[in-house]
Amino acid sequence: MKLWLILGVVALVLLGLFLSVPFFYRPAGVGEEGVMVRRAALGAKIRGLDPHDIGDTTSAAVGGQIFETLYTYAYLERPYRLLPQLAEDFPEISEDGLTYTIPIRRGVYFADDPAFPGGEGRELTADDFILAWKRMADLNNRSTNYSSIFAGYVEGLDEFRAYTAEVDRVDYDLPVAGLRAPDPHTLEIRLVRPHNFLLYWLAHLPTAPVAREALEKYGEDLVNHPVGTGPFRLVGNYRSNRFSMVRNENFRRELYPDRAAEELAERGLLEDAGREIPFIDRIEWTVIEEAQPLWLAFLAGKIDSSGIPKDNFDQVITTDRELSPAMKARGIRLIKAEDPSIFYYGFNMEDPVVGENRPLRQAMSLAFDRETYIETFLNGRGMVPTGPIPPMIPGFREEKGNPYTRYDLDRARGLLEEAEEIAGGPIPVLRLAMPGTDTTARQMGEYFRIQMSRLGLEIEVDYMTWPKFQDAAKTRSHQIFSLGWLADYPDAQNFLLLFYGPHRSPGPNSSNYSNPEFDALYEEAIALADPEERIPLYHRMEDILIEDCPWIFTTYRVIYALYHDRLQNYYPHDFLYGTMKFQRVRSDLPDSL
């Protein structure tokens, strides 16, 4: 009897507590008084925050606020322009193009971290870059970035890489001839041949510096304890679904840019010119892999910016592709931008079934109805592609066309017959790997399966989480996989390197494509210093890829980004990830609900 009373009291108290929530709960405002909070959402879990291994947009979106690179892009200028960031100035390049002398900016400090003596972050030196790049070269770290950035260029680094395979414990103090620091604020890079893209890579997040103290303290666990020089630092564990970043107290004095392209200036993006950044005090990240809760959260004002899930598109965008009046009334804004990206289904060329059967690949490419795909899953926010080089990248050929990206089931069937002859019988069940386990991923996988079944092929779809998917790619375990690539810098080489033989897994060439003719053209192109001269070679390479079909090119993407107008100074940049330092969240505007 008494037990029941006790139970009753506790239960009623709890019930009262929960039922009172609707009365006190208001969707998130800007947080406590005087603290500016930026709320962002991630659609997938982060694989890791170790600079050398950052290879996907999710990790980069987060890592970009913590880490910085030698060079960066001007946020608001178009066409894109490089600027020194951690470097004091552009490098002094020797006559033969083989020596780069880079002055390191003074007064840059790592964020406070227990790894440093007294917990205080110390000043950045040239050695921090050397350490970071040696780690990228270390075979045991299995970095996807080494082969495309440094391999074959930096004196002594490839030898260092070979050395790391032979020993149990790698000594990072072992000198590498091509990476020297004559004094703490000078970095000297010596190359064995001219590297025409080095500057772009030095603006790429994976080349961020690493503090030795952090490496010594965290070792293998460094991936969970990022220590950077950027405007924000991580607090808490990013492995959970929610984590925060706060201002890096040691961040140097940096100012909001005072130059912008005309159309950006017209949007009011120069209002804060000359002011000290960052404005934001805290960033709250939430991982939410399902489209529906993410969308609801955006509408309720819980996150500041979002894409538009396919199922909500029609409520938000009118038929002339503008934001609906209802949305505008709620203080939501739209930015439309072309995205230098390509989405595709890749074939693992080392797999005997698909890799050695060109007609099969071509047939599958012809059997995939891209237009319906773009309508159904992208609400028309995409274009049927030519090849791997997307719009906005010099070298894009709009009129060229690709015979295999048309939808032609009859021709596909004809090619399938050829394919069966090569295979010596009917094609066995094929496996598609999808990098997502949510409903939309399932629907896309199903769509692919349906398309191929119309051709007469049977597909098994494996749904994997993003980290697992990437791991499988590194070990070459996929047969067919769905992926995309977003440009790292405005040169088509960034796309074509994905097909260069020596870049095979664990490098970025996830399809392990290897064609000597292509490779020769590639090597020729990258040796040319003048970007204009490279373009004809790029075209020839693209022609080879169009015929050889190592990918089913699916779509170029168009971005529709939504944001609440309390978020200011927000504008997508194709190559820059660390843009939150420019943004501001106004608290005097009412929340949209």
Add this chain to the structure above:
Amino acid sequence: MTAPEKSRNYWLSAGREVLRRPRAAVSLAVILFYLAVALWGFTGWKTPDWETENFEMAYRPPSRAHPFGTDIYGRDVLAKTVYGTRVAVSVALTASVLALVIGLVLGLLAGYFGGWIDDLITWLFSTLQSIPYILLILAFAFVLQDRTFTLFGAEFRIRGINAVSLALGLTGWVGLCRLIRGEAIKHREREYVLAARALGSSPGRLIVRQILPNVVHLAVITFSLGFVSYIHAEVILSFLGLGVKHVPSWGVMIDDAKLELFRGVWWQLAAATAAIFFISLTLHIFGDAVRDGLDPRLRGERR
């Protein structure tokens, strides 16, 4: 010497008792309807086409041509619901039969023989019962998905529907086993059993002819009540991605539906939910009626 097994009259009067209530009769009718639909789906004769996609017709609301509307690929939702019925019923049936067989056999063996056999079997089901059900079926369904076995030289591949049925069947026998074991223990000490043993009956014959008939009613009750839980389990497994693949199932429909609600597409969620709701409801009502009819304790009691 005849054993006092449940006479024909028992079953007949039980049946009449069950069907006397209009609720039970209606429920039975609905259940039979579902079974009929499932069977029809199985034969495939003039079954509605769930497979043909028509991208022009995506997300159409209910109309004369498509009474339950269409889905993301333009497929008819009514047809999918019908196919889903077949999936749900076949999974639940297979799992129920499997669980029944295992539970019956093990329960009888444990109850009758006692000793170390009993200890072993008791230990087995106590252990299985200690793992929370949802965890248990998840673990089994996860491990069994897409597995290839070599048994006696032949290769078996378990996929989709079979994996789910197997997972549910291999884990669902515990309740019945316990009950049957209890009954078997009670009965083995009865005079007629002892007498039969004295006369030299083999244990096998004894079990089958003397004890089995006295526990059948338990099996029937458990079967009907368990069926419904298998249907719900399949829905959850399919929703989590461990269920059937590539063919419609109510669980997968609900998974699609949760996104669709945002574009105002309510029909797929409604169809799947309604389908699940009615079969669950009727099975519960009918199961209760069966239990009331067969359980000697409650016979003669007026509620």
Add this chain to the structure above:
Amino acid sequence: MLSYFIRRILYLVPILIGIALITFLLFRVVGGDPVDRVAGRYATEEQKEELRVQLGFDRPLWPQPGRLLAGDLDGFARNQLFGHFASTFTFRFGRSEQYRRSISEMIRSGAGPSLSLTVPAFIIGLFLQITIAMLCAFRRNSRFDRTVVVLSVLGISVPYLALIIFGQAYLAGRWGLFPIYGYPERFGFSVVRYVALPVLLGVAAGLGAGVRFYRTVILDETRADYVRTARAKGVGEGGVMFGHVLKNALIPIITQVVVVIPFLFLGSLLLERFFSIPGLGFMLVDAVAGADWPVINALTFVGAVIYLGALLVTDLLYALVDPRVTLK
């Protein structure tokens, strides 16, 4: 009393061994060699062998009696089964295949959020279920009773999934009464805000089954002799119900409470997934999606241990309420 407790605890030992055996059978024997999964399809035999040795999979699966007879105690002990037992019972589950995080650490951080969901749901749910069931029995066959019976049967027929989807989309999404999803980083008062809607949905989902069940239990109790005696003596219905029946019904209620606990596990799974609560249920769903075998293995065992713990507690409570049982 003490000997009863000790007996109860000792009884758990063979069960725990059994569970560890089952996880071994499922995840190692049936599940196969993790090396293929981890090393990838195109790893060379050499690399796989190396990995196998590293992870301890080159040992025989089962203990080999031959070695024992030959006096090779060490060789006998070096097998995967014993290894599995050792790591399972010391709760050293290794690292997650997906995230490379220590699984024990993941479990530790996930326990809090899960409990903050299941404990309130359990308490509130239990209280409401018993109270409603009591009221039904109190007013047997009244309109109230019959309505409740109908509602409960309807309640258990509605799929849990649909309830959560609707609840989240309308109560939180459309009408903004509750947060849509999430969980605060640090445990504090704000937990209430995020846990409110999932708890309420969980309670609503379990109400039908619980009320139905306890109503039967209590009704059974009311048929007992002492009730007739009390009524005959003229004790008012209220006194009969709340004074005697409840007290005695508590015994079977307590023992049957364990029937409800598995619902908490299920609820934990679905609710955590939809509401992004970083508990053990979410961890499990995530591990299933990511094919993270070591995590699923660990959670199966841990889940069973938790369940057994709950069973033990109920048994002890039962013993406290009715000491007669300890004499068995």
